[in-house]
Amino acid sequence: MHTTTTLLLALTLCWPLGPPVPEITRPWRPPAGPYAPGHRGIDLAAPEGATVRAPADGTVTFAGPVGGRGTLTLTLPRTGTPPLRTTFTPVTPLARAGDRVRAGDPLAHVAPGTHCPRSCLHWGLRRGDRYLDPLTLLRRGPSRLLPVTTAPAAPPAPAVPYAPPAPPAAPWAS
Secondary structure (H helix, E strand, O other): OOOHHHHHOOOOOOOOOOOOOOOEEEOOEOOOOOOOOOEOOEEEEOOOOOEEEOOOOEEEEEEEEEOOEEEEEEEEOOOOOOOEEEEEEOEEEOOOOOOEEOOOOEEEEEOOOOOOOOOEEEEEEEEOOEEEOHHHHOOOOOOOOOOOOOOOOOOOOOOOOOOOOOOOOOOOOO
């Protein structure tokens, strides 16, 4: 089975807001169980009306109200079974269910009615019924420094002009 990170390497990924990279006002906090408290996504500072863009190529599988707030779901193909789904709320959708979009395409505008102290976009990620950290869509894994296996080459010696050796002295010369 492929890991999420392995599958994501083939995707073109970007932030759903910005540039610049938006401020994360509330991080992802996974719930201990399906009905336990937690924060099942991240909140990004965003002014009302900001354009929400597709973080990867995908198909819009839902665009409409959920619990009185505009919501958009983008399903990401070729990310395993079941495929990853990323969600955005509160939004006013620009795209419709069934639309195929490319990374960076406009999906929606941030709408009023957030659960944040100031205007924000809630960005979620799921595989089936399992909630995931949406920042994993942007991370490529840890950087690693590899050991140097050879010493650096020594600088070349200064060039000395070539002079052929002197011929041996003739025995008759004195």
